[in-house]
Amino acid sequence: MTTIADTPKAAFHRTHRAEWIKLRSLRSTWYTLAGLFVAGLAVSALSMTSSANGYAGLSAAERLAWDPAGLSLVPYIIAQLIIGVLGTLVVTSEYATGLIQTSLAATPRRHRLLAAKAVLVAGVAVIAGEALMFASFFFGQAVLAAHDVPSAGLGDPGVFAAVAGGGLYLAAIALLATGLSVVLRSTAGALTTLVAVIFLAPALSATFPSWTRGLFDYWPTQGGAAVMATVPDPDFPHPWLNFGGMCLGVAALLAVAFVLFRRRDV
Amino acid sequence: MLLDMIEIRGLTKRYGHQTVVDDLSFTVEPGHVTGFLGPNGAGKSTTMKMILGLAAPTSGSVTVGGRRYSGLPVPLTEVGALLDAGAVHGSRKAYDHLLALAVSNGLPKRRVGEVLARTGLEGVAGKRTCGFSLGMRQRLGIAATLLGDPRVLIFDEPVNGLDPEGIRWIRDFMRSLAREGRAVLVSSHLMSEMALTADHLVVIGKGRLIADTGMTAFMRSRGEGTVLVRAAEPAVFSRHLTAAGATVRDGLEASIVVSGMASAEIGKLAAYHGVALAELTPQQPSLEDAFMDLTEDSVEFQGAGA
Ligand SMILES: Nc1ncnc2c1ncn2[C@@H]1O[C@H](COP(=O)(O)OP(=O)(O)OP(=O)(O)O)[C@@H](O)[C@H]1O
Ligand SMILES: [Mg+2]
Numbered sequence: 001m002t003t004i005a006d007t008p009k010a011a012f013h014r015t016h017r018a019e020w021i022k023l024r025s026l027r028s029t030w031y032t033l034a035g036l037f038v039a040g041l042a043v044s045a046l047s048m049t050s051s052a053n054g055y056a057g058l059s060a061a062e063r064l065a066w067d068p069a070g071l072s073l074v075p076y077i078i079a080q081l082i083i084g085v086l087g088t089l090v091v092t093s094e095y096a097t098g099l100i101q102t103s104l105a106a107t108p109r110r111h112r113l114l115a116a117k118a119v120l121v122a123g124v125a126v127i128a129g130e131a132l133m134f135a136s137f138f139f140g141q142a143v144l145a146a147h148d149v150p151s152a153g154l155g156d157p158g159v160f161a162a163v164a165g166g167g168l169y170l171a172a173i174a175l176l177a178t179g180l181s182v183v184l185r186s187t188a189g190a191l192t193t194l195v196a197v198i199f200l201a202p203a204l205s206a207t208f209p210s211w212t213r214g215l216f217d218y219w220p221t222q223g224g225a226a227v228m229a230t231v232p233d234p235d236f237p238h239p240w241l242n243f244g245g246m247c248l249g250v251a252a253l254l255a256v257a258f259v260l261f262r263r264r265d266v
Numbered sequence: 267m268l269l270d271m272i273e274i275r276g277l278t279k280r281y282g283h284q285t286v287v288d289d290l291s292f293t294v295e296p297g298h299v300t301g302f303l304g305p306n307g308a309g310k311s312t313t314m315k316m317i318l319g320l321a322a323p324t325s326g327s328v329t330v331g332g333r334r335y336s337g338l339p340v341p342l343t344e345v346g347a348l349l350d351a352g353a354v355h356g357s358r359k360a361y362d363h364l365l366a367l368a369v370s371n372g373l374p375k376r377r378v379g380e381v382l383a384r385t386g387l388e389g390v391a392g393k394r395t396c397g398f399s400l401g402m403r404q405r406l407g408i409a410a411t412l413l414g415d416p417r418v419l420i421f422d423e424p425v426n427g428l429d430p431e432g433i434r435w436i437r438d439f440m441r442s443l444a445r446e447g448r449a450v451l452v453s454s455h456l457m458s459e460m461a462l463t464a465d466h467l468v469v470i471g472k473g474r475l476i477a478d479t480g481m482t483a484f485m486r487s488r489g490e491g492t493v494l495v496r497a498a499e500p501a502v503f504s505r506h507l508t509a510a511g512a513t514v515r516d517g518l519e520a521s522i523v524v525s526g527m528a529s530a531e532i533g534k535l536a537a538y539h540g541v542a543l544a545e546l547t548p549q550q551p552s553l554e555d556a557f558m559d560l561t562e563d564s565v566e567f568q569g570a571g572a
Pocket of ligand 1: 281286304305306307308309310311312313455
């Protein structure tokens with residue numbers, strides 16, 4: 001047999017490559033990524049056209065708060081759900097088919113298998129997320145310019161950070177979905193929970209007790225998404241802190257996922 | 267040689283209050299097909315999962331080549347296991363499924379082609395597995411177990427649902443793996459199937475070990491058979507047999523069933539008395555009966571013990 005230099009790094013590399021082969025060999029991966037761009041840019045086209053048409057009716061104060069970059073990143077709202085599907089399927093498709101047994105028999109170091117999956121999800125999601133956010137930005141500014149409404153350039157203050165932040169935000173949501181999937185081990189359970197976290201809880205936040213307000217400063221779609229604004233939001237004076245808090249929450253969930261993944265029978 | 271063994275010592279698994287595997291000890295040795303038998307729910311799959319580190323034992327130990335499975339650096343080169351042939355992603359191509367497994371263990375790509383050839387799947391390597399028949403899926407699962415050319419192989423009910431040709435293929439395959447000096451553990455609830463495949467038997471019931479024996483020893487121990495005899499004048503020949511010390515009862519359609527005398531002796535007796543025999547057929551008690559007897563005992567024993 002071949003002998004294998006078994007440094008932990010080489011071992012991780014093998015597992016990671018195997019996970020990539022698994023991901024790229026499923027059509028659903030590519031359909032999901034295509035869906036991400038189609039839905040993202042469609043939302044961009046609709047929302048930018050309506051924003052541009054509404055500009056004429058804005059008051060002077062409202063025009064001061066006009067945030068062309070932030071507006072063009074609004075498709076993140078739908079994109080986070082689709083990229084969450086990607087982060088989910090990497091885990092739950094294996095539980096649904098029973099393939100997880102085969103994977104763990106081939107890679108019994110469970111933390112290595114899950115780390116490889118998480119790194120893969122983060123990598124794919126950050127590339128896809130950044131690509132979508134930049135595409136959406138340029139497309140959105142072109143729509144605004146076509147309507148003769150003030151638009152932003154990538155070099156304008158805060159714009160690059162907001163667009164790049166949008167891609168990072170999407171990657172963090174994909175990892176959130178991966179963590180939920182490991183804990184819940186079912187596609188339906190993970191996606192329902194993800195929808196509750198990113199849509200339902202923010203929508204209902206006003207009805208929650210006041211002590212939960214602090215939590216929403218770091219919540220997805222709420223404070224966590226503040227990095228995508230280029231006009232200062234008085235609620236979130238340091239948006240990267242809010243985003244950092246959200247990332248810590250995701251990291252905590254992943255830590256729980258690692259512990260459960262190691263301990264549970266398959 | 268001993269490095270290729272599976273050793274199970276005092277293995278116990280409890281789910282809540284239910285003891286699914288109960289203080290089980292046995293070894294699986296190289297060069298043999300070890301049949302792992304037990305009725306539904308006996309704990310066969312659970313035991314196999316514990317061998318593979320997929321389920322954690324409540325107590326006891328299981329090692330492969332003296333090491334715990336989870337400590338094997340490149341497990342596919344030491345153990346190949348097929349627990350569930352349906353455990354593939356239907357929209358992945360057979361080749362990609364195997365390639366991912368090979369890569370995960372640092373095995374060269376050419377191994378994928380080799381195992382596809384050995385299992386006769388070259389023609390469908392580029393097909394998505396959702397279109398595979400049960401037999402093809404079993405072959406794909408077996409191909410996966412062979413990727414790392416392991417010394418130990420584990421199959422959970424590999425012939426379930428297969429047609430006679432598929433069953434025969436798997437049976438011959440297990441035998442050839444054992445001939446190559448590998449240790450093969452294969453579970454089943456069909457005694458008759460194991461009689462054709464295995465040379466060693468481990469029988470469990472309700473998680474407890476019932477028998478751990480060579481196949482020939484098991485066959486011998488399940489009691490003497492009977493001989494079915496057809497003679498021109500059965501009543502007369504029966505008297506001769508009884509006089510010679512055999513026990514005789516009437517069988518179907520004017521046949522007689524003889525016990526306590528081997529067929530060769532019966533033949534000689536017939537020749538001596540000048541009786542023409544139309545049929546002389548040794549009959550073994552059915553393997554399934556022997557198996558049922560064994561496992562029934564265990565159930566009763568369990569009931570009395572509880
Ligand atoms: N995860 C689990 N949680 C609770 N009980 C379980 C679990 N897995 C198995 N069992 C129980 O353990 C017992 C043994 O199951 P197992 O699958 O090992 O039997 P088996 O011998 O493989 O049976 P079969 O021939 O039907 O495949 C069954 O009663 C089953 O219900
Ligand atoms: Mg079973």
